[in-house]
Amino acid sequence: MNMHAPAGTSLIADLRPEARNAPESGIVEVMNHGRLKPGLIPLWVGEGDLATPEFIVRAANQSLADGETFYTWQRGIPELREALARYHTALYGRPFAADRFYVTGSGMQAVQIAARMIAGPGDEIVIPTPAWPNVPAALGVAGASTVSVPMDFRDGRFTLDLAKLEAAVTARTRALVINSPANPTGWTATREELAAILALARRHGIWIIADEIYGRFVYDGQARAASFHDVMEQEDRLLFVQTFSKNWAMTGWRVGWIEAPPAFGQIIENLIQYSTSGSPVFVQRAAVAALDEGEPFVAEQIARAAEGRRIIAEGLKATNRVSLQAPDGAFYQFFAVDGRTDSRALAIELVDTANVGLAPGTAFGAGGEAGLRLCFARKASDLVEVVARLQKALAG
Numbered sequence: 001m002n003m004h005a006p007a008g009t010s011l012i013a014d015l016r017p018e019a020r021n022a023p024e025s026g027i028v029e030v031m032n033h034g035r036l037k038p039g040l041i042p043l044w045v046g047e048g049d050l051a052t053p054e055f056i057v058r059a060a061n062q063s064l065a066d067g068e069t070f071y072t073w074q075r076g077i078p079e080l081r082e083a084l085a086r087y088h089t090a091l092y093g094r095p096f097a098a099d100r101f102y103v104t105g106s107g108m109q110a111v112q113i114a115a116r117m118i119a120g121p122g123d124e125i126v127i128p129t130p131a132w133p134n135v136p137a138a139l140g141v142a143g144a145s146t147v148s149v150p151m152d153f154r155d156g157r158f159t160l161d162l163a164k165l166e167a168a169v170t171a172r173t174r175a176l177v178i179n180s181p182a183n184p185t186g187w188t189a190t191r192e193e194l195a196a197i198l199a200l201a202r203r204h205g206i207w208i209i210a211d212e213i214y215g216r217f218v219y220d221g222q223a224r225a226a227s228f229h230d231v232m233e234q235e236d237r238l239l240f241v242q243t244f245s246k247n248w249a250m251t252g253w254r255v256g257w258i259e260a261p262p263a264f265g266q267i268i269e270n271l272i273q274y275s276t277s278g279s280p281v282f283v284q285r286a287a288v289a290a291l292d293e294g295e296p297f298v299a300e301q302i303a304r305a306a307e308g309r310r311i312i313a314e315g316l317k318a319t320n321r322v323s324l325q326a327p328d329g330a331f332y333q334f335f336a337v338d339g340r341t342d343s344r345a346l347a348i349e350l351v352d353t354a355n356v357g358l359a360p361g362t363a364f365g366a367g368g369e370a371g372l373r374l375c376f377a378r379k380a381s382d383l384v385e386v387v388a389r390l391q392k393a394l395a396g
Contacts, residue, residue, distance in 0.1 A: 018141050025133060026344060026363030034351035041378075041386050042357040044347075046183060046332070047251040048304070048377035052286075053297050056248060059289035063282035072281045074269045076103025076257070080284045083291040084257060092229045099262040102269070103284060105276040107213060107243025107256035112138045113271045114239045114258060118207050119144035119174045125209075126168045127177040128160050130184055130334070130361060130368030135177055135211070144174070150367030151187065156325040158185040158334075160193065166200050175207035175237075176200075181214040181225050184334045184364050184373035186327020188218060191226040198231055198238075207237040214330035216247055216298055219306050225329050234261075246331075247298050248290040255283050301377070305331040308376030308383050315387030321394045331377040334361070336370040337394060343372055354393035356386050 012020060027044055034040050075081065081098040088096040104110040111134065119125055121143035127136060129148040136146040147168050151158045165176070178197060180189040189197070201208050208228065215225045232238055243256035258268060272278060312333045313326035324335040340346050347360040350372075361371030376383060 018143055022141055023133070023137055027133070027359045030344070030347045030351065030357065030360055033348050034357050037351065037355060040351065040355045040357055041382055041389075043375045043378065043386065044357040044359045044373075046375055047245065048249060048301065048331070048375075049379055049382070050249045050301070050304075052249050052253070053294075055293050056250065056286045056289045060282045060286040063285040068281040068285070070281070072278050072284075074272045074278045075265060076101065076279065077281060077284045080288050080291075083288045084259075087291045088229075088259075091224060092227065097262070099265065100259050102258045102260065102265070102272070103279050103287075104256045104258055104272065105279050106254040107241055107245060108134060108138070109272075109276065110241035110243070110256045110258045111135055111209070111211075112142070112275075113268060114209050114241055115139045115142045115144065116271060117239070117264070117267065118209075122172065123174040124170060124172040125175050125177055126165065126173055127365075128165065128179075128182075128187075129366045130364035130371065131177070131179060132183045132211075133363050133365065135179075135209075136365065139177075147173070148366040151185065153367065156323045156335075158182075158187045160187065160189070162193070162196055162200065165197070166204075169200075169204050169206065173204065173206050175209055177209045177211065178228075179211040179213075181212075181217060181327070181329025183214065183330055184332050184359070184361070184368065184371075186330045186332055186334065188225050188327075188329035191230050194226055194228055195231040198228060198236065201237065205237075207239065210238055210240045212240065213243055213246055217302055217305055217331050218329045219309060219326070220328070244287050244290055247301065248294050249297075249301070250286070250290065253283050253286065255279050255287050304379070305377050307380050308378055309333070311380060311383045311387060312374060312376045315384075315391065318387075319391050319394045331375060333374045333376055334368070334371050335374070336361070336372070341370045343368075343370055347372060350390070350393060353396070354389040356389050356393075 081101045084101040085096045085098040115138050123144040124147050125139050126147045149165050149168050210228045218225045240259035245251040316322050321338050322335045343360040344362045347358050359373040361368035
């Protein structure tokens with residue numbers, strides 16, 4: 001017996017390969033390297049620097065004071081499902097029924113449930129990359145394999161080649177995962193592109209898992225990005241995964257939702273029951289307040305992100321070391337530094353030399369290996385300082 005090996009090491013080989021082979025997060029590796037550095041400005045994860053606003057916290061506190069600490073509806077409390085229907089009706093300009101919405105213990109759980117409903121061992125899921133790494137990882141844990149379709153990068157901008165996307169579809173393909181606006185690239189599909197992707201899925205009889213989590217963060221003067229809601233029919237194979245984390249500064253609350261046909265209700269309820277047995281009522285009361293009272297705060301978040309986008313894009317261009325365009329959507333700037341191809345090493349180096357935390361593109365799959373992701377959902381003064389530090393470090 002190896003006395004230096006951690007207890008249980010010899011048993012790992014007996015675990016299921018889906019669990020054993022779940023990848024480590026390349027983002028967390030860089031975070032662990034730098035999270036204790038004094039004065040470091042952390043822009044490596046997908047959250048802003050604003051705490052959850054008081055009106056949302058107040059609703060949760062009131063729920064706790066009222067003793068709402070018991071098991072509850074697996075599909076979500078009726079009040080939250082109705083609030084989700086109102087929110088969607090206002091945002092998309094047509095009626096939505098409450099029974100299309102199912103409350104989950106995070107956007108990540110929404111992804112996991114969607115994956116388990118439609119994919120398993122032997123199935124393939126096609127996903128444009130660079131992509132948020134948790135999605136292909138969740139599919140892998142479900143036993144499915146992902147097929148990457150690297151996006152084209154020209155003149156500092158990412159585009160999706162629909163011919164390449166369709167070429168990746170095989171007899172084993174069960175779904176496309178479409179994230180728009182996209183993390184980490186900021187790519188934002190037009191209505192016409194979404195219609196073409198949906199037509200592709202219809203031709204092949206496959207599903208679309210639609211991640212439109214950043215749909216409110218667009219910078220063209222519109223209230224939202226184009227959505228599959230704009231082009232879909234009721235019978236289309238579409239599952240929407242969503243979260244309260246981004247719009248309402250609720251990353252730590254762990255609450256999201258799936259939008260799916262009402263006929264799926266018992267299936268989704270079962271999957272929630274056998275994982276978390278539902279989300280806490282006090283968290284759901286907070287989510288109701290976010291939806292019903294949160295539009296001024298969402299507008300503030302978007303305005304701050306727009307200013308952050310400007311500061312970062314202008315500042316990075318001034319280094320003359322990067323080629324980029326400000327992203328159309330989401331709140332990330334994805335960029336590569338001329339002459340540097342190992343983004344993992346560069347991200348760790350910038351922690352040490354610039355005291356800035358960025359996510360390495362190696363974490364986001366094919367096509368992102370040389371890039372870095374910077375989250376600009378942060379106060380302007382911090383971002384001005386980040387630009388100064390990066391300009392100095394990259395000049396060196």
